[in-house]
Amino acid sequence: MQARQAQVSQVVVTASQMRDIEGRIFAAGMPVAALMEKVAGLISLRVQAVAGSSVGIFVGPGHNGGDALVVARELHFRGYEVWLYSPFSKFKELTSQHLQYAQSLGIKCYHDVEQLPDCDFLIDGLFGFGLERPITDHIAVAINHLNQWGKPILSIDIPSGIHTDTGEVLGTAIRATHTFCLGLWKLAFLQDQALEYIGKAELIDFDIPGADVQAVLGNPPQIKRITSVTALSTLPLPRPAVTHKYKEGHLLLICGSRRYAGGAILTALGARASGVGMLSIAVPESLKPILVSHLPEALIIGCPETETGAIAHLQLPENTDLSSFRAIACGPGLTVDAAPIFPEVINSEISLVLDADGLNILADMGTIPTLEKRQAPTVLTPHTGEFQRLFPDIADPKSDRIKAVQEAAVQSGAVVLLKGARTAIANSQGAIWVNPESTPALARGGSGDVLTGLIGGLLAQAATKEIPVEDIVATAAWWHSQAGILAAQERTELGVDAFTLTQYLMPVIKNLGNN
Ligand SMILES: NC(=O)C1=CN([C@@H]2O[C@H](COP(=O)(O)OP(=O)(O)OC[C@H]3O[C@@H](n4cnc5c(N)ncnc54)[C@H](O)[C@@H]3O)[C@@H](O)[C@H]2O)[C@@H](O)CC1
Ligand SMILES: Nc1ncnc2c1ncn2[C@@H]1O[C@H](COP(=O)(O)OP(=O)(O)O)[C@@H](O)[C@H]1O
Numbered sequence: 132m133q134a135r136q137a138q139v140s141q142v143v144v145t146a147s148q149m150r151d152i153e154g155r156i157f158a159a160g161m162p163v164a165a166l167m168e169k170v171a172g173l174i175s176l177r178v179q180a181v182a183g184s185s186v187g188i189f190v191g192p193g194h195n196g197g198d199a200l201v202v203a204r205e206l207h208f209r210g211y212e213v214w215l216y217s218p219f220s221k222f223k224e225l226t227s228q229h230l231q232y233a234q235s236l237g238i239k240c241y242h243d244v245e246q247l248p249d250c251d252f253l254i255d256g257l258f259g260f261g262l263e264r265p266i267t268d269h270i271a272v273a274i275n276h277l278n279q280w281g282k283p284i285l286s287i288d289i290p291s292g293i294h295t296d297t298g299e300v301l302g303t304a305i306r307a308t309h310t311f312c313l314g315l316w317k318l319a320f321l322q323d324q325a326l327e328y329i330g331k332a333e334l335i336d337f338d339i340p341g342a343d344v345q346a347v348l349g350n351p352p353q354i355k356r357i358t359s360v361t362a363l364s365t366l367p368l369p370r371p372a373v374t375h376k377y378k379e380g381h382l383l384l385i386c387g388s389r390r391y392a393g394g395a396i397l398t399a400l401g402a403r404a405s406g407v408g409m410l411s412i413a414v415p416e417s418l419k420p421i422l423v424s425h426l427p428e429a430l431i432i433g434c435p436e437t438e439t440g441a442i443a444h445l446q447l448p449e450n451t452d453l454s455s456f457r458a459i460a461c462g463p464g465l466t467v468d469a470a471p472i473f474p475e476v477i478n479s480e481i482s483l484v485l486d487a488d489g490l491n492i493l494a495d496m497g498t499i500p501t502l503e504k505r506q507a508p509t510v511l512t513p514h515t516g517e518f519q520r521l522f523p524d525i526a527d528p529k530s531d532r533i534k535a536v537q538e539a540a541v542q543s544g545a546v547v548l549l550k551g552a553r554t555a556i557a558n559s560q561g562a563i564w565v566n567p568e569s570t571p572a573l574a575r576g577g578s579g580d581v582l583t584g585l586i587g588g589l590l591a592q593a594a595t596k597e598i599p600v601e602d603i604v605a606t607a608a609w610w611h612s613q614a615g616i617l618a619a620q621e622r623t624e625l626g627v628d629a630f631t632l633t634q635y636l637m638p639v640i641k642n643l644g645n646n
């Protein structure tokens with residue numbers, strides 16, 4: 132049972148994949164009506180656990196409407212006051228039969244939304260993954276009206292009006308407080324632009340056979356949700372009993388300027404939390420004392436600085452060059468005045484994470500031609516603004532973040548992590564991880580610096596292991612978000628400054644009993 136849950140929680144489907152999976156189930160002999168009965172029965176149980184005693188249910192023309200009508204019937208028999216609203220006069224056959232039966236039980240169906248009586252909550256069964264075109268005319272007017280009622284709205288499968296794959300609003304959409312996603316997570320649940328319409332999301336597992344999922348999605352599937360199971364599987368735990376600090380990874384951070392000293396400290400604290408064996412930090416000479424005082428265990432490399440207080444060139448200790456390290460993380464707080472150090476950094480033959488000013492300098496140099504010179508793995512961690520500067524030819528990342536990050540990784544050959552509420556990570560073959568859980572508490576200056584250090588630290592530790600780079604980056608993204616969630620639970624969403632965030636990284640892992 133747990134194994135199935137772990138497997139299902141990683142799966143993400145598009146509308147067309149879901150249709151193909153359902154098609155296989157029906158072709159194998161499962162009657163459509165029986166499946167609708169099963170699914171809607173499960174939804175009814177969840178609805179009864181969530182809300183009120185009188186309900187208005189919106190009924191669409193397809194099987195989303197059919198699900199809604201089975202829920203209506205079940206709630207009616209459980210003693211709820213139930214009213215239906217449907218702006219349609221034509222329905223798919225099964226839906227039409229359920230409507231006829233519901234009405235025969237005395238459940239009223241209104242054609243005009245204004246007639247729907249006042250009720251405790253609403254259920255949205257207008258459209259599911261069958262929505263094909265923008266919602267217009269009287270249906271759009273009705274949806275806008277219902278959104279203004281201020282009642283809790285429970286959507287079946289997906290809020291009506293949301294595109295199942297991109298998460299965009301097609302005309303207008305129901306603003307749900309709660310959405311029951313049916314069978315498998317649809318891609319829209321991982322797209323930032325859909326989140327405020329989805330509300331609290333819950334998966335209703337109705338036992339889709341794993342073989343059908345695999346047959347349609349392939350093995351491994353191209354898009355996966357990061358879960359605690361996938362994340363923990365790449366963590367460097369337990370450590371081997373016999374080891375030494377250099378075997379546990381040596382990370383070089385290149386960061387900070389006189390103007391942005393804090394970014395260097397936060398990146399370093401993120402790296403420290405990764406457990407990396409040895410941490411070296413190259414900063415402008417004048418930052419050395421403050422870094423030593425915050426990170427007594429790290430080797431601080433003071434570099435000559437420009438007039439503006441940026442690193443002028445890398446001055447590594449004697450007998451050391453960039454190949455002495457297992458990974459480099461470069462960028463936070465550098466300012467673009469540090470651009471002259473870039474050719475050396477780009478030419479290094481070890482894993483390289485670029486963030487913040489590292490990305491701005493890369494964009495100035497020409498992202499794709501510059502990265503073509505690299506042999507070792509590169510990880511880019513842009514937010515949307517940085518992404519647009521790095522990849523100006525890729526369509527607006529806000530309209531389909533998953534597609535945008537995939538194109539960027541394929542074009543550049545790098546592992547690209549696009550930051551956001553649902554951070555997405557792609558590799559150069561187009562495989563994608565999406566982080567399905569996070570908190571807006573992380574939308575705060577410096578929290579990205581912590582992530583850069585964490586990614587660098589994990590990459591340095593994994594350098595000799597055969598774990599794909601994107602899996603390690605996914606683990607870091609998951610860990611970072613979980614620390615934000617834990618910190619927000621204890622301190623509210625206002626209490627998660629970037630320094631505090633670094634203090635919650637360890638408890639995340641410890642709470643999972645993996646110490
Ligand atoms: N068949 C079953 O037993 C199952 C049904 N499920 C439910 O079935 C849904 C998918 O059902 P359907 O494929 O029937 O699709 P939908 O019920 O999502 O909607 C399709 C209907 O809406 C119409 N339509 C599409 N866009 C429109 C627009 N902009 N304006 C007006 N009309 C529009 C279409 O012509 C079609 O009649 C799922 O979301 C889910 O709720 C599944 O979850 C589980 C199994
Ligand atoms: N609404 C949100 N929900 C969840 N996480 C968020 C949200 N907004 C931002 N984040 C996360 O916060 C971090 C911000 O990073 P970044 O924009 O680089 O900030 P900074 O450069 O100040 O450190 C990213 O990891 C991002 O995914």
Ligand SMILES: [K+]
Pocket residue numbers: 195255256257258259286287288289290291
């Ligand atoms: K719906």
